[in-house]
Amino acid sequence: MxxxxxxxxxxxxxxxxxxxxxxxxxxxxxxxxxxxxxxxxxxxxxxxxxxxxxxxxxxxxxxxxxxxxQTKPSVLGFDTEVLVDGRTLPQPTNYELLRVIPPEGIETDPASRPFVVVDPRAGHGPGIGGFKPDSELGVALKAGHPCYFIGFLPFPEPGQTVEDVVESEVAFLRHVIERHPETSEKPMVVGNCQAGWQIMMAAALEPEVFGPILIAGAPLSYWAGEHGKAPMxxxxxxxxxxxxxxxxxxxxxxxxxxxxxxxxxxxxxxxxxxxxxxxxxxxxxxxxxxxxxxxxxxxxxxxxxGGEEIQYIVDNLFVGNRLSTAQLVTRDGRRIDLRNVRSPVVVFCSRGDDITPPPQALGWIRDLYEDEKDIIANEQTIVYCQHDTTGHLGIFVSSSVSRKEHTEFTANMDYIDVMPPGLYETTITHADDRHDGESLERDYLLEFSPRDFEELDREVMHxxxxxxxxxxxxxxxxxxxxxxxxxxxxxxxxxxxxxxxxxxxxxxxxxxxxxxxxxxxxxxxxxxxxxxxxxxxxxxxxxxxxxxxxxxxxxxxxxxxxxxxxxxxxxxxxxxxxxxxxxxxxxxxxxxxxxxxxxxxxxxDEPEHRRFLEQRENELLAKIAQGGPHEAVMRAVIYVLGGAPATDERNFKRLRASRAALEPGANLSDFKRLVREQFFILKLDREQALNTLPTLLEGQTNDEIDAHLSHLEDVLSASGELSEHAASRFAQVSELFNQARPVEKAVASSPQTPKQAPQAAPDKTPTANAKKSTTPRRKSPPKQ
Incomplete structure (x- = not known):
């Protein structure tokens, strides 16, 4: 240049x-x-x-x-060993689970979250997910994750079906989980192109074996597309x-x-x-x-x-578009409903991709849900990221994409796993382009911004x-x-x-x-x-x-x-x-x-899921006044950041580090459950959730409450100066924390808002009818 x-x-x-x-x-x-x-x-x-x-x-x-x-041709750039051969499963398939052997000089931590890459089977052979050192597998290995690869052989097994392949992948993930009893985090699974919709089908049928899911260049809504830009x-x-x-x-x-x-x-x-x-x-x-x-x-x-496989794919997906509308039913009667996926889903697509353009990668969200409140009611977290220029293969082959997007996804997988339900878009900025770039741990920063369906429709163009x-x-x-x-x-x-x-x-x-x-x-x-x-x-x-x-x-x-x-x-x-x-x-x-x-x-609608939602709401309402300072601090953070336009990993790391210091035995799954419970409690009845903050802090000394407020200030200022709205919410929370102080030593004033944000009037958003206005209601909930 x-x-x-x-x-x-x-x-x-x-x-x-x-x-x-x-x-x-x-x-x-x-x-x-x-x-x-x-x-x-x-x-x-x-x-x-x-x-x-x-x-x-x-x-x-x-x-x-x-x-x-070759008997097993592959372009995988790493040494591997076969753990499970799909030909030995009850329903044989030509898929294999491979353990990726770390290259010399790279060590992995068995206690770290496993990382699984599923290769696309769309005409080419296996190995593209680990084609180069700077690849999806290479990035995960450098980050210290034990890595696994799901590949395939050149010829299918006789009678093999798409359902058999899906069941094979579920069996592979169960084996990966058994190999890592020291970690409670489920594997992060990456599906490229055709493998993306395949693992989404598996996650809809067996959601408990999946951690965060990254689908890269994967079509899920096959009728979608912009006129003039979707020839296939x-x-x-x-x-x-x-x-x-x-x-x-x-x-x-x-x-x-x-x-x-x-x-x-x-x-x-x-x-x-x-x-x-x-x-x-x-x-x-x-x-x-x-x-x-x-x-x-x-x-x-x-x-x-196999002829039966490709016929199923063309009839039900590319022509019938039955996956994104929950019309597929397995041979044993189970409905494949993507709303049953409990793991966070990261959708990575590109505007330069003419094979899987953004409308086909994102349209399934609009097909399944009425609006973003419907996503929240279903307790799903969906994050999408759009590259501006790279082509279809570049999404999971390009070294520059791996060093930027895939590195950030891998580094932030724990943060994505605990994010509250909703629809988010990510943006990635270089440290040199930020005023606070010197404080970043890596060259890039991944930020998350809440999105609504009006913004999503501008990308889907339905x-x-x-x-x-x-x-x-x-x-x-x-x-x-x-x-x-x-x-x-x-x-x-x-x-x-x-x-x-x-x-x-x-x-x-x-x-x-x-x-x-x-x-x-x-x-x-x-x-x-x-x-x-x-x-x-x-x-x-x-x-x-x-x-x-x-x-x-x-x-x-x-x-x-x-x-x-x-x-x-x-x-x-x-x-x-x-x-x-x-x-x-x-x-x-x-x-x-x-x-x-x-x-x-x-x-x-399914009445079973409606009853589940009602039962879940009653359980959470009963927990509004239950808990202690951890619940109070988390509830306060979610409330204040709920008015912020975006957040990033720095808030999460500070909050999780503080929790680890207070509760050394707490793991990521406990932290995730705490975040989600407090998020839904605020959604169900914000007024009562805020009014019970002093109750959660009963028995705390002045020093402990000061420490909580200082911790709140530290966490909230991690992403920069608070907006005026967020600052007013922090002032409101500070006053509620002060109400929990011992009576004889109560303080009358709130501490300074983080980063010397402009002092604003307390939040006057009406909360008298918060339960009615914020309780997520859905008309068509999936079966659990």
Whole structure:
């Protein structure tokens, strides 16, 4: 970066720089000998780069073949040992639980919270969550957490279903918990992409085995999306539904080749797939070969899914959108309701992701809940974080994202675990950008701000008219699938053999691209010899070479052209989809026309959960006057910070450290229970909760009350100066604490508010009807 650039002038683009290089190179035109010399140098350099490029492609092919011949291919960058093989479970699956062995120089604490990464199985092989040292696993290992990895084998077990995989993951987590009896904290679980919705299903069925959950780039609301920015959500409608998935599985003799999923990803960005990625290697062949081969080892590691698995996924998730509306029921009759998840959920997505855009990552919140009060009533904590630019793979592959976002998530997992229920958004700021940066323990600070559904809707951008279109797609899909199964499937299943299916997989265009440029092709025999000779006498051309500049400009024009074609294609697809499935006649033909049909209905009421909520409220109301100074201090902190716009980990660390000093035996789960109980007590009856503060402090001496007030001041000032509203609440709490002093030594005045905040009048928010106005009531609570 040029720190001396004029900030008032526009930043030069890549095209500008290329044009400038051409301008510099044009000087060679006035030198006949220089012009010829530049032409010869460029010709020699381009020939050498071509030889080296073809040799890298040969190495890529060899790498692919060697990788696919392994019994357990993986790109995981850490040593592991198998703890549980999913093939030995009652319902066998091709998943495995691995213990990650810490690298040399890194020690983990068995008493620390376990950290589990679940890899996505969406066409590629396992290992992406620990692909590099700066990765999700690498960050957790450096923080001292014992780490585990849930990966998979290339081929599914016969008859394997999505439910079997979910049950396998639950069994793996139970095993992890058994390995760490010295800690009461449940494992933190990270699910990338497809693994995100998979672990959310598991957490809805077995919530007691999960600690905080981080879902990165995971789609949960499949009909959501912004017009012009979500091309993949139209795929099901443009193919007539999921019948083509069934046909592809039948052509594979019951197996679905993951290379077709990878091809769908590649088509999203043709400029990168067909030119930019390859040209970047060609233009920087001397430095980029290792990085390119490292990534291609994962990108080309195609795996196979069971036909029943992929059909379940397409029918129920991508076309039917049944997960985020609690319509899925297991074979033993259990409803998969994401409202049953008891662990805090962190949703990490990016505005630069065209595979899982923010509306699809966040829309499930709106699908399940009426508003943020509904989230609180269900005792759920949901935190979302949006990256501005990174793409889909960058969310869980990029080193810069791992060093920033994933490091902060890992460092703050205990804080997230005890946060009161509600909807929050996180922001991450660098220490250099803060006035209090010197006081931070790390380079970044993670802050949490409460959000409401009006703010959430600006990210989800829900359009009711789109729901009817996608509901029409779901009906059409069911009709077409039924016709396929009646007329075509019996014939295909009768003629397909395992050998024919294996030959079709081998002939897939993506797989052939790797095989044709490998040592199995006789034409590639001279390449390694030629490449070695070029490396020994390499003649790279200078950047100011006229012809090199023209090459860069030509590449930019090709990228621009392919991007324009992509935008035209996606725009035409979206318009065609909207026109076809927006037709009233088609909607009426499948029984969906008219306002009487609700196509994205929220889950209904269950009387068992309503009774549970009433019982829970009565229990908490009975505890309003029960407890001691710990309850009083926590209640005061929650009350004061309830009026603050944001908070961060510093308040939590000070509060937890003070509790540990007063109660050495207290663990994180006790602290979490205390925080949540006091939060709900304030929600149920704020007036009574505040009026009973002196009761909780009965028997305390003046010195002890002074210590409590000093501790409150220390905690509340950790995040900076209090707002005027928070300062008035602190003054109100201080007065209530003073009422608990012994009568003969009671003090009349309150201490100074933290950080010398402007003195404000006591909080005059009406509390007479607090119970009625703040008690969380929900119309559609889930079953517990």
């Amino acid at each position: 040029n720190f001396f650039a004029n900030p008032l002038l526009p930043t030069p683009t890549h095209q500008d720089k290329a044009t400038a290089s051409v301008g510099d190179a044009m000087t060679t035109l006035f030198d006949p000998f220089g012009f010829g010399r530049a032409a010869f140098d460029y010709w020699r350099d381009s020939v050498e780069r071509s030889v080296l490029y073809l040799d890298v492609m040969r190495e890529r092919g060899n790498q692919y073949l060697a990788h696919m011949e 959500r139209y795929s099901g409608g443009m193919t007539g539904g999921s019948w083509i998935t069934a046909m592809t599985s039948d052509l594979g003799n019951g197996l679905f080749d993951g290379a077709w999923l990878v091809q769908n990803f590649e088509r999203l960005n043709p400029a990168n797939t067909y030119w930019k990625k390859q040209y970047h290697l060609f233009a920087n062949i001397d430095t980029e070969s290792n990085r390119y081969l490292e990534f291609e080892r994962w990108w080309g590691g195609h795996v196979v899914l 359009k009711p008219e789109d729901d009817r279109r996608f509901a029409t797609v779901a009906r059409i899909s069911e009709i077409n699938l039924g016709l396929y199964r009646l007329y075509m499937q019996p014939w295909l299943q009768a003629v397909m053999t395992p050998e024919a299916a294996r030959w079709i997989r081998r002939m897939h265009p993506i797989r052939l691209g790797y095989k044709l440029l490998s040592d199995r092709n006789p034409m590639s025999v001279p390449l390694p010899v030629m490449a070695e000779q070029v490396r020994q006498s390499r003649h790279p051309v200078d950047k100011d070479n006229l012809f090199k500049a023209f090459e860069t400009m030509a590449s930019d024009q090709i990228v621009t052209g392919l991007n324009a074609w992509r935008d035209a294609r996606d725009g035409a697809t979206e318009r065609l989809f909207m026109d076809i499935y927006g037709q009233p006649l088609l909607q009426a033909a499948v029984g969906l026309y008219g306002d009487a049909h609700v196509h994205r209905r929220r889950p209904g």
